[in-house]
Amino acid sequence: MSDTDNDQLLPLxxxxxxxxxxxxxxxxxxxxxxxxxxxxxxxxxxxxxxxxNGLEDIFLDTNNQAHLVGHDALKxxxxxxxxxxxxxxxxxxxxxxxYHYYQQLNISEExxxxxxxxxxxPFYKSELEKTKLQEIYFNLLNFPSLLFLSESQAxxxxxxxxxxxxxxxxxxxxxxxxxxxxxxxxxxxxxxPITGKDLTSYxxxxxxxxxxxxxxxxxxxxxxxxxxxxLSLLL
Numbered sequence: 001m002s003d004t005d006n007d008q009l010l011p012l013x014x015x016x017x018x019x020x021x022x023x024x025x026x027x028x029x030x031x032x033x034x035x036x037x038x039x040x041x042x043x044x045x046x047x048x049x050x051x052x053n054g055l056e057d058i059f060l061d062t063n064n065q066a067h068l069v070g071h072d073a074l075k076x077x078x079x080x081x082x083x084x085x086x087x088x089x090x091x092x093x094x095x096x097x098x099y100h101y102y103q104q105l106n107i108s109e110e111x112x113x114x115x116x117x118x119x120x121x122p123f124y125k126s127e128l129e130k131t132k133l134q135e136i137y138f139n140l141l142n143f144p145s146l147l148f149l150s151e152s153q154a155x156x157x158x159x160x161x162x163x164x165x166x167x168x169x170x171x172x173x174x175x176x177x178x179x180x181x182x183x184x185x186x187x188x189x190x191x192x193p194i195t196g197k198d199l200t201s202y203x204x205x206x207x208x209x210x211x212x213x214x215x216x217x218x219x220x221x222x223x224x225x226x227x228x229x230x231l232s233l234l235l
Contacts, residue, residue, distance in 0.1 A: 040076055046079055119149070120149055175192065201221070
């Protein structure tokens with residue numbers, strides 16, 4: 001077996017977040033795929049009008065797909081309603097989403113669906129959600145093995161530490177958890193209502209309040225979020 005084949009049999013790590021979907025090979029410094037966790041139904045328009053005709057003609061290279069995911073979905077955010085499949089717990093879309101980006105890894109045909117799967121999960125993920133994911137990756141896609149790895153353990157493993165306190169500010173949840181010598185202390189973990197979305201809203205209000213009413217400027221949550229991700233430092 002060639003080195004390329006060996007590389008394509010390494011475990012795949014998935015981080016299915018409310019904001020972004022990340023997928024990459026174990027051992028790499030950076031995920032191969034980072035895509036927004038969104039989708040659109042190509043018949044779900046933001047507006048209803050008898051005047052605008054030919055809307056169907058604007059969809060290029062969709063191959064008659066009913067749904068578009070990730071970056072492809074965002075191309076039509078001005079005319080189609082954006083859905084967040086993670087917040088909706090839409091596992092049918094998750095299956096399409098994963099398959100769409102799995103194909104972009106350029107895995108050879110004979111090695112497809114033969115990699116171990118590692119899914120990064122928060123401590124509050126329910127057994128029902130895990131069972132749904134098992135059905136997708138075992139029963140539908142026939143992957144050989146599946147591991148649910150907690151976010152705290154994944155972070156400490158990256159830092160090569162066995163003990164620590166993890167503060168994870170996500171788009172929808174912020175939680176604190178502790179690990180001591182590789183074991184999670186279930187009595188020392190909690191969730192808080194302050195999230196990344198709240199920080200984005202605060203930044204947006206801060207910018208608009210500083211600008212004042214004398215200037216005309218367009219700024220929405222998406223732009224404020226981009227500014228926050230690229231330029232902001234939280235202290």
